[in-house]
Amino acid sequence: MPPTTSSALAVHDRFAAGSGYLAACTQGLPTRETVAATRTDLENWSSGEASPLDYDAAIDRSRDAFSRIAGVDVDAIAIGSQVSVLASLAAGSAPDGARVLCVEGDFASVVAPFHAQAHRGVTVREAPLAELADAVDDETWLVAFSVVQSATGEHADIEAILAACARTGALSFADLTQALGWLPVDASRFDLTVTHAYKWLCAPRGSAFLTVREGIRDALLPLHAGWFAGEDPWASCYGPLAAPARSARRFDVSPAWPVWPGTAAALEFFAALDLAAVHAHDTALGDRFAEALGLDARGRAIHTWPDPDGADLAALTAAGLRASGRAGRARVAFHVWNTEDDVDRAVAALGR
Template identity: 85%
Template sequence: MPATASPALAVHDRFAAGAGYLAACTQGLPTRETVAASRDDVERWSSGAASPADYDEAIRRSRAAFAGLAGVGLDDIAIGSQVSVLAAVAAASAPDGSVILCAEGDFASVVAPFHAHAHRGVRVRHAPLSGLADAIDADTWLVAFSVVQSATGEHADVEAVLAACARTGTLSFADLTQALGWLPVDASRFDLTVTHAYKWLCAPRGSAFLTVRDGVRDTLLPVQAGWYAGEDPWASCYGPLRAPARSARRFDVSPAWPVWPGTAAALEFFAALDPLAVLAHDTGLGDRFAEATGLAARGRAIHTWPDPDGADLAALTAAGLRASGRAGRARVAFHVWNTEDDVDRAVAALAR
């Protein structure tokens, strides 16, 4: 069957590669604009023309594009480099003796920061993803979970979790790393979210975002506050931080400069796309794969299945396809550069 793509997503020429790449859930592909922006930055650096203050514009552009993608205001966004680093802000802010609820088998960066506070009496409970909402009670200070699970591709029942949080006064903390970029998510509905942009948003690794609802901002400890967390970062370089940012920028981590020019280009690319067209394209390919391979799940961009000996992953690799394996499962992902031809090649490889 010939390769096809949604007319609204005729973006294949924006990527230098893409055919056979089924690993967006592991690492996204850079657009040509991201590659150009990153190369230009290296050239400026190597020629001695780069200056730290120059990166403020790329960070401003990135923050603005992310605000549009996540449905939040600019004042709600802090930047960082890793999910675990930003999750550590929430973990450090948990009161002594508080109870945290996590989903069983969730990504370690969402879970480990909370376990690290056991010495203060912070207790972490785990519940199956399907029963997460039912496990939230009045003693739960915060529930932390990935909207889309990394190992299995399963989707959390966000509506049920948020309804349970509203009933019990529990804070909601959602990791959007495996969702934002293909699955439209309104981050403003959660008290806190974290997103690493190097997967479905195709940014260089090292740019991550924390969103904090206004009413929650003053309950968090800016435990990683440095010079960039000031109201005027360039006036906060020395001594105590006398004027922390009034917005969520008070939680900013000093930026890893070289990743931000490419991040700005990547996020602006996705911000210009129709999110419903992206969703239809990615899940359409995912559904085609599921139907051909007998998988029950529908409406997903990530599909996984048991592959304990790695035979299926090896078959996909031998066919020239880039897939991945996690937690004893084979894993494929379909994104904007993929076509029906990629699905059919994967199906054929698995059939052999």
């Protein structure tokens, strides 16, 4: 087996739970700071002391921390609540008759918004992940794909896809939800990215991020523009926006306030980590698991294998482990709170 890793990057005590939790790809665990921030906000709300200006500060902190994690300028980031909502901005901006290329079996929130534009003649082609770059042609307007596939844990060939987009002029639209937080990704390399932060970034569900390359911001329609998309949101509460934000904030969706204090704490935690060390830790555990099960996959934090009757998932659950199942496959994920003991318990539960 691979060499043992350090004990969860010495951050295990930042989580109230963690031992036996192999489901970061389903829902991350909150740090103690995220729990505290969320409780404080609830107490402030219940006592009538919650202030919108406090939420503005939490959103600013979140945007700043996300910029450091994703490698983009703060001005390139818009906030929202769900991947599907942010993806619909790209889909709604597609020209009539545009051709979009997606991955077979990709997460519905990445694909469905483009299919919903069929009434305007927008057509969606699908290709297997391994063949996606070869499927990009001169008629492709945009390529939409998850960098890490939710159902299988497979990785997209980013270099090949971006090269194909550069060759044909197609836009690149990447979902980073199953990547950011454990896999270092430079979001500035893509025209558009979306990330829901409640998985590997361990934020409360309901905080999501869109990054938009500066050169295409004027071509993207602010379909969900409301008061928060103004250059000065508190001067944009009534009537049309006299002055939309000059930055990507013009695409902001009005925030669900209670999720943002916890999101700020979560993202600041990850922004302060050495993400290369996180990647090394998570993949070392993943490789240890893959080797024990004979899986032909290395360098992954997510591992899946056929489990059509759910027997393996049931065995993991019976052993007190939290895993998941998707698309007829059992699925485990390894993150900063996991240790070699979690790997060994999973292997033993599966009888390997």
